[in-house]
Every structure is written in structure tokens, then in C-alpha cells.
Amino acid sequence: MSPLLALETSCDDTCAAVVDGPRILSNVVSSQAEFHERYGGVVPEVASRHHLELVNAVVAAALDEAGATLADADAIAVTQGPGLIGALLVGLSSAKGMAAAHRKPLIPVDHLHGHVAANFLEPDPLEPPFLCLIASGGHTLLAGVREQRSFEILGSTVDDAAGEAFDKGARLLGLGYPGGPAIQRAAEDGDPKAFDFPVAMSERGLDFSFSGLKTSLVYRVRDLGPEDTEAQRADLSASFQRAITDQLVTKLRRAVRAGEWPAIALGGGVAANAELRDRTRGLCDEIGLRLKLVPISLCTDNAAMIGSAARFTDPIAYPDYLGFDAFATDRSSVRAA
Amino acid sequence: MVLLGVDSATADAVVGVTAGGEVVREARVDPGPDGRPRHSQVLLGEIERSVEQAGGWARIERIAVGVGPGSFTGLRIGISTARALAQAREIPIAPVGSLAALARGISGGGSGQPALPVIDARRGEAFAALFQSDGVELWAPFVAPPGELAGRVERLDAPPLAAGDGALRFAAELVAAGATVPPPEDPIHRVAARHVCAVGEAATEATPDQIQPLYLRPPDAKRWLQRNRRVPGG
Numbered sequence: 350m351s352p353l354l355a356l357e358t359s360c361d362d363t364c365a366a367v368v369d370g371p372r373i374l375s376n377v378v379s380s381q382a383e384f385h386e387r388y389g390g391v392v393p394e395v396a397s398r399h400h401l402e403l404v405n406a407v408v409a410a411a412l413d414e415a416g417a418t419l420a421d422a423d424a425i426a427v428t429q430g431p432g433l434i435g436a437l438l439v440g441l442s443s444a445k446g447m448a449a450a451h452r453k454p455l456i457p458v459d460h461l462h463g464h465v466a467a468n469f470l471e472p473d474p475l476e477p478p479f480l481c482l483i484a485s486g487g488h489t490l491l492a493g494v495r496e497q498r499s500f501e502i503l504g505s506t507v508d509d510a511a512g513e514a515f516d517k518g519a520r521l522l523g524l525g526y527p528g529g530p531a532i533q534r535a536a537e538d539g540d541p542k543a544f545d546f547p548v549a550m551s552e553r554g555l556d557f558s559f560s561g562l563k564t565s566l567v568y569r570v571r572d573l574g575p576e577d578t579e580a581q582r583a584d585l586s587a588s589f590q591r592a593i594t595d596q597l598v599t600k601l602r603r604a605v606r607a608g609e610w611p612a613i614a615l616g617g618g619v620a621a622n623a624e625l626r627d628r629t630r631g632l633c634d635e636i637g638l639r640l641k642l643v644p645i646s647l648c649t650d651n652a653a654m655i656g657s658a659a660r661f662t663d664p665i666a667y668p669d670y671l672g673f674d675a676f677a678t679d680r681s682s683v684r685a686a
Numbered sequence: 687m688v689l690l691g692v693d694s695a696t697a698d699a700v701v702g703v704t705a706g707g708e709v710v711r712e713a714r715v716d717p718g719p720d721g722r723p724r725h726s727q728v729l730l731g732e733i734e735r736s737v738e739q740a741g742g743w744a745r746i747e748r749i750a751v752g753v754g755p756g757s758f759t760g761l762r763i764g765i766s767t768a769r770a771l772a773q774a775r776e777i778p779i780a781p782v783g784s785l786a787a788l789a790r791g792i793s794g795g796g797s798g799q800p801a802l803p804v805i806d807a808r809r810g811e812a813f814a815a816l817f818q819s820d821g822v823e824l825w826a827p828f829v830a831p832p833g834e835l836a837g838r839v840e841r842l843d844a845p846p847l848a849a850g851d852g853a854l855r856f857a858a859e860l861v862a863a864g865a866t867v868p869p870p871e872d873p874i875h876r877v878a879a880r881h882v883c884a885v886g887e888a889a890t891e892a893t894p895d896q897i898q899p900l901y902l903r904p905p906d907a908k909r910w911l912q913r914n915r916r917v918p919g920g
């Protein structure tokens with residue numbers, strides 16, 4: 350057995366996991382969603398405070414559930430970025446301390462590589478090459494995965510992330526946070542063709558854009574007024590959701606045509622959206638591609654995916670990582686194949 | 687007792703080990719040339735070197751960690767590092783007020799004046815507390831604009847000796863209110879590891895989870911939402 354302890358604190362979930370190769374021995378996530386609900390988004394200082402409150406208990410729970418001790422771990426893996434800097438530093442400082450205490454190697458992991466690597470976990474690990482759409486509250490990108498160690502960014506959002514569009518849309522429609530599940534629920538009885546929202550197809554190549562969509566919803570809600578918005582909330586939600594998934598699926602289709610990918614994988618919190626799942630399945634059936642959908646617990650942020658990426662990342666031996674710092678912005682493009 | 691002391695409430699990264707009250711190793715790393723604190727880059731390395739000089743982790747009987755008030759990010763780096771080490775090595779840990787550690791240094795000169803440690807709280811405010819020269823706390827830590835702090839100082843019977851980066855920042859207000867503020871180059875203005883260890887030796891041990899920063903301010907969610915910044919991660 351060669352277990353890895355992994356930590357992930359890049360946004361609003363405090364996560365720790367123990368993985369052994371592609372096997373998940375434990376995967377603990379302490380969500381802070383309820384604390385961010387009243388702000389309608391993740392407030393960095395609130396997130397950082399909660400990470401610090403929870404991190405040691407979450408690590409202890411992950412080790413406990415795996416029946417392992419820190420001393421058993423071969424190495425400690427941790428998200429180094431991108432993400433909220435104050436949030437990342439809690440996980441990184443903890444991981445560095447735990448690794449140093451036992452002179453173990455540290456494996457700094459790129460968060461986006463983690464989302465890609467969720468597909469390498471059991472059950473049913475996916476082998477590259479494949480196309481991976483990662484959509485969440487913080488990122489929206491299309492990754493071309495040709496090997497486990499790296500990925501190529503084929504397209505990414507030029508403004509808002511898809512999950513952010515859901516959050517903002519939900520706030521405008523008076524729905525809860527996080528916006529994705531709230532809009533999906535409200536959309537159930539709605540007509541996705543009731544309203545015409547821009548789909549931003551003109552965006553060049555495989556990049557995404559969601560800010561125009563949000564602006565368009567702002568105007569719709571203003572024109573309708575509070576009463577009509579309330580009355581037509583189901584239709585507005587369904588049409589708004591359709592516009593987001595239209596863009597995601599259209600870019601997937603475009604990327605598949607350009608790159609001859611045999612499989613598509615979905616990751617990130619937005620991958621939990623039922624309409625996106627259904628429509629991606631439709632696309633895969635239509636062109637005869639394999640669709641890989643990891644369990645929702647591995648779509649949203651978690652530490653098992655960080656442990657999975659760590660298997661394909663060079664470990665840093667003690668003491669070379671003692672001075673490591675977190676990085677906030679997207680540095681993944683440097684690992685493009 | 688052999689203690690590892692760590693403080694990251696100010697821009698300095700402060701680390702040291704004392705044994706029976708004597709300094710085994712003491713380090714203080716100033717901010718980088720850009721003025722930004724380097725806690726994440728330097729703290730753990732200084733801890734490892736200090737512990738090594740003390741004879742290794744097996745000799746460390748307690749970790750004393752500064753809990754502020756001070757820079758939120760700095761505190762979280764120091765506290766999560768100390769908590770991780772305590773958890774991994776199963777070493778008892780104790781919280782130390784960063785103002786109490788500063789006060790220890792202020793009273794060390796033997797002036798007999800009350801000690802007024804002041805840490806820059808940014809946004810034009812100060813974190814402060816007041817201690818008798820024997821270490822007894824007279825004012826619990828608080829955050830206030832300099833005018834309010836000066837008002838409280840004016841009402842004191844004995845003029846206090848004020849120090850810390852906040853005392854330098856608001857020296858004019860404090861001196862006008864009757865406090866003594868030593869010149870900037872005086873080491874009295876910086877947190878020293880020996881004082882963190884000394885206060886930590888008398889402190890009550892806690893479990894790692896119980897060690898939390900003394901924030902003294904709620905998270906500024908409104909201000910953040912107004913800026914409506916994009917949130918990376920998630």
C-alpha cells in the first residue's frame with residue numbers, strides 16, 4: 350500500500366482525502382455553502398476563516414476513515430493554485446507542516462489538473478486521450494488530455510465562469526445559492542424556449558463568454574418588473590439554463606470536430622447540472638463518443654482528485670518545499686502539452 | 687520547558703526556541719524588498735532550523751503560537767503551520783496573544799511604565815491592549831481609530847510606553863496623548879520569539895482546533911461584494 354494524503358482548500362470547501370493509486374480510501378468534504386448563501390457568492394475572507402476552523406478536523410476524519418495515520422502516508426499532496434490566495438494558504442501551510450513534521454515529500458498540485466485527474470480514479474478510470482470540460486463557479490475551460498501528467502487548454506472563459514453565471518442569474522431571479530441547483534430546480538416546470546437569450550457563439554474558437562448573458566437577464570428582469578419576473582420564473586430559469594448549456598455543448602461539439610477525441614469527460618460543479626449531462630450524452634451518442642461522468646462528489650471540489658493528480662506530478666523532497674507559496678491566478682497554461 | 691515560539695501577526699516572520707527560559711535560537715525575517723510579508727516562504731524553514739538546533743522535534747515540549755491580532759493572512763499561515771506540526775508530532779500547543787508578546791518586550795526595559803503594544807490594523811486603525819509592567823492585562827485587545835486610542839491613553843493615570851508597528855504609525859497621536867514612543871530603530875517595536883515563548887510557557891494548552899486567530903473584526907463581506915470581484919477556484 351502506498352497511500353497519499355491530499356488537501357484541497359482553493360475555494361469554499363475544506364477537503365481532505367486518502368487515496369491509494371486510483372483507489373479512494375476516504376474523501377471528506379466540509380462544505381461552507383450555507384455560510385456563503387447570504388452573500389450570494391463566496392466571500393474570500395469568510396472562506397479562509399472557515400478553512401482554518403475546519404482543516405485539522407477534516408484531515409483527521411480523512412485519515413480515520415481510511416484507517417491510516419499520517420505516518421503511513423507516502424507523501425502529502427495539496428492544491429497550490431489557482432484559487433483564492435488566503436484560502437489556498439491554509440491548506441498549503443497545513444500540508445507543508447504535516448509533511449515537514451515527518452520529513453515526507455510534498456506534492457504541489459494544480460487545481461485544474463485535479464479536475465482532469467478525477468477521471469483517473471476508480472471505479473472505471475478513463476485513459477487519455479479525452480476532452481474534458483471543466484465548469485464551476487471559478488473556472489470554465491476545455492482541456493485536451495493526451496497524457497495523465499498534463500493537459501492542454503483548448504478554450505476558456507473570457508469573462509465570467511459558467512457557475513458564476515448560474516449564481517448571478519439565481520440572485521437576479523430571487524433564487525438561492527449556489528445558483529446552479531437552484532436554477533435547475535426552478536427550471537423543471539419552465540419552457541426553455543420561452544425567452545431568447547444570447548448564446549455568445551460569435552466568441553472566437555473554443556473560448557466561452559457568459560457576461561452578455563447575465564446582462565441580458567438583468568434587462569429582462571427589469572423590463573418584466575418584480576411581479577412578472579416572479580410569475581415567469583420557471584420559464585426564465587429554463588431559458589437561462591438552456592443558454593448556458595447551449596454554449597457549453599456547442600463548444601464541446603466544435604472541439605470534438607477539430608480534434609478527433611474518442612471520449613468526453615465533464616468536471617466541476619456545473620457538471621452536476623442534469624441538462625448539461627443529458628445534452629452532452631446526446632452529443633456523444635450522436636457522434637459515437639464515449640461519455641465519462643464521474644460521480645457528482647468527484648465533480649465538485651474534493652481532495653481525492655488532488656490525490657489522483659498527485660500520482661502524475663513530481664514529488665518535492667524534504668526540505669525543498671519549505672518555502673513554497675500558493676498562486677492565485679491560472680498558471681495551468683504553462684503545462685500545456 | 688523547551689518551547690518553539692512562532693508569530694506571524696505582523697509583517698515579520700518570528701520563530702525561536704527557548705529551553706528553561708534561555709534562547710536556543712531566535713530568528714526574525716523582515717518583509718521582502720517590496721514590503722510584503724514573506725511568512726509563507728520563510729516561516730517553516732526557520733522553524734525547521736530552530737528545532738534542529740534544539741536537538742530535534744523529540745525535544746520540543748510545547749508550541750507557542752501568536753494568535754494576533756494582526757494581519758489575517760499572516761496569522762492563518764502561522765497558525766495553520768503550527769497546528770499542522772502539533773497535530774503531526776502530537777506536541778501540545780498554546781495560543782499567545784501577539785500584543786502580550788510585544789508587551790513582554792516593552793516591559794523588559796524596566797521603565798516600570800504600563801506597556802501599550804500597538805499593531806497596525808490597516809484601514810487607518812490600530813490593534814492595541816494595555817498591560818501592567820508585571821504583565822497583568824489592563825485593557826483587553828481591541829481595534830480602534832487612532833483618535834479613540836489616544837482618548838483612552840489620555841485618561842490614564844500613568845503615561846504608558848507604547849511600541850509596535852502601530853505605535854510608530856500613530857506616534858504623533860500617541861505622543862500628544864502622553865505616551866512615550868521609542869525611536870523606530872528600537873527592537874522594542876518588533877515581536878521577538880523569546881517573548882512569544884515566555885508568554886506561551888505560562889499559557890494554557892489547547893487542542894489544535896481550538897487555536898484560532900484573534901480577528902477583532904468581522905469579515906468585510908459588504909466591501910467585497912461591492913467590488914464584485916471574480917472568484918477563482920471552486
Ligand SMILES: [Zn+2]
Pocket residue numbers: 460464485487617649650919920
Ligand atoms: Zn474547482
